[in-house]
Amino acid sequence: MSHTLGIRQAQKQKTRQAFLDAALALLEEQSLSSLGLREVTRAVGVAPTAFYRHFRSTADLGVALVDEALGSLHPMVRTTVATAGAERITRAVRLISDHVAAHPAHVRFIARERHGGVQPVREAIRDQLARFAEEVGAELAKDPEAEGWSEDDLLMLAHLYVDQMLITASLFLETLESPEPSEAERERVARIAARQMRLISLGRQHWLD
Amino acid sequence: MSHTLGIRQAQKQKTRQAFLDAALALLEEQSLSSLGLREVTRAVGVAPTAFYRHFRSTADLGVALVDEALGSLHPMVRTTVATAGAERITRAVRLISDHVAAHPAHVRFIARERHGGVQPVREAIRDQLARFAEEVGAELAKDPEAEGWSEDDLLMLAHLYVDQMLITASLFLETLESPEPSEAERERVARIAARQMRLISLGRQHWLD
DNA sequence: AATTCCGGAGAACAGTTGTTAACTGGATGA
DNA sequence: TCATCCAGTTAACAACTGTTCTCCGGAATT
Known part of the structure; x- marks a missing residue:
């Protein structure tokens, strides 16, 4: 209706x-x-x-911008993380790269105000990122590799992934801000990000040894 | 003289x-x-x-603040990372915790302006963090676990560690900002940070498999 | 002892800021 | 049709901003 x-x-x-x-x-x-x-x-x-x-106030406007920037992103992250196997990292990096290319100003705003000078906005971003971590954790729990993992450890890992995604997004942004944005530069960032995520995944596989 | x-x-x-x-x-x-x-x-x-x-200008003052905040920190990070074995992570977490407790305003400034609205300051911070990554990478290269690693991969790992340190510092800061700063809360952050670093180290050990 | 240097003070500039109050005119609902 | 509502306007307020120019007095130099 x-x-x-x-x-x-x-x-x-x-x-x-x-x-x-x-x-x-x-x-x-x-x-x-x-x-x-x-x-x-x-x-x-x-x-x-x-x-x-x-x-x-402008702080109020800022909180509204946080919702606009991150609110609609939850389902995308969820389905991307839901991907199984080695494909997951590839898709995650591509999701970030595409999103930064499509909404650079939104990404810049979040990166900037996450630790910015306006408390209500910082809190709004913190809450949204905590939601992302919970959702990522819930998806990771479905993996066979999650067997034997405590709730705490899963959330720790999820936060690691979420923070890593934000860092990667910020690097893609710098790529676009460069005087002559080259596809080669973007590709370089993508490869580094993929390797970092792969290293974290490796650590996850041997966590219970 | x-x-x-x-x-x-x-x-x-x-x-x-x-x-x-x-x-x-x-x-x-x-x-x-x-x-x-x-x-x-x-x-x-x-x-x-x-x-x-x-x-x-105030931007100029900001650049001076970056030097004050990060300039004298290089030797400390270097010697901490130079520690071998499991002790390294413990010492690193303690270094961060102590530094945040001793100079909270400096840490807040760096976290805030790393992606802030003043370009020269952003660049100054980026350069300093790149220096940290290089120094950490140089120390990691001395480990026996670094055998067979390419220069690129070592730098990728070093950046991962440096970013992780900054995230941890920011979390310690939030701990201090809370209305009733409790030692228990600080300890919680320290344990999570240590586990995240341990997970990364595990990934490093199995990177060449 | 005489001269230069220079960190800081003082006054004034045009332009900006957030917030208030009272008002206008078209959409809304009885 | 008529009274009500309400997004946007106009005017005015004191307070604040960055920057220029001129000046002062003590340190530094010769």
Whole structure:
């Protein structure tokens, strides 16, 4: 049952999205704690006071951006990790590479604000990453290699993988930021990331020795 | 041959250090790209224009902070990694834990600005971390387990360790930031970090299989 | 002893910031 | 049809920003 929005609410969501888009663009060259309210409204093309109709503060906007950047990514990560065998690493690296290429500003925002100067945003990102770790852990538990593993150890391993994914995403980003983004450079990062994940997987296989 | 500084240069270095200290304190609750020049001078207790006698801009000050935070850490990391056997991981975790406890603001600054909004600072941090990776790689090469390893693979492993150290440092930091910092919480982080490093070491031992 | 140097102070500049209050006009619901 | 709602506007506020130029007084140099 999809409820058709009134033309009023539709317009509101439209300008709200315009706020998110404009902020994300501005955040490519600064961090959230220096993002001004007027700066955003100027970029959108509305009066400064219009901002308050959508967000309490720029920190509030930042939390909304976290949801936009990570919210829809959970199913993708889940199905990718669900892949069995050696293919899993290949697909994971490709997922990251493609996602960074498709949404570089989102990735930059998350990497930047994960340890940034705005507490509510840091917390929102931390919660989302913890969710990723739990989901990855749940998928890893289905592997035959997970036999004999404690819940704690599985979560430790899952966090290792999630952190590694974020580091890899950040490296792909630097690849795009370089003055002459070359496919060769991207491939180099992909190969290093794959080898690091393979090394971690090897450690996992011999954990119970 | 230690050259005694004139009372003029000595005074200059003193206020310069005051700038660094004040900035570091202010950066506990914001990021560098929102740090104002007047804000810093006000905290130091000097006129705004005095700032220019020491730094071109706040970005310049940030680069100086990177050197202060990471510059003197290289020998410590080197000797810690030089430790052989199972003791290496224990010492590494303790080094990180102690360093975070002793210089929390420095660690926070590095974690925050590594992906922050100020390019020159990002580059300075990236260069320093690359140096750490090279040094760690050089120490790892001395291990008997390094036999048959390519230069590339050693560097890949070293980067994995360095990134892992930074993640661990950041987790120790969160431990201190909690409303009621408990020794139990710190110990929990230490145990997880040690297990993650042990898992990586296991992967290393079976890499050439 | 006389001169140069230079870290810091003071005042002023135009431009920016977040937030408030009162208002407008088209969509909404009775 | 008419009263209500509400996203966005306009105007104004005090407070703040980075930067320039001019000046001072003590250290450094000759």
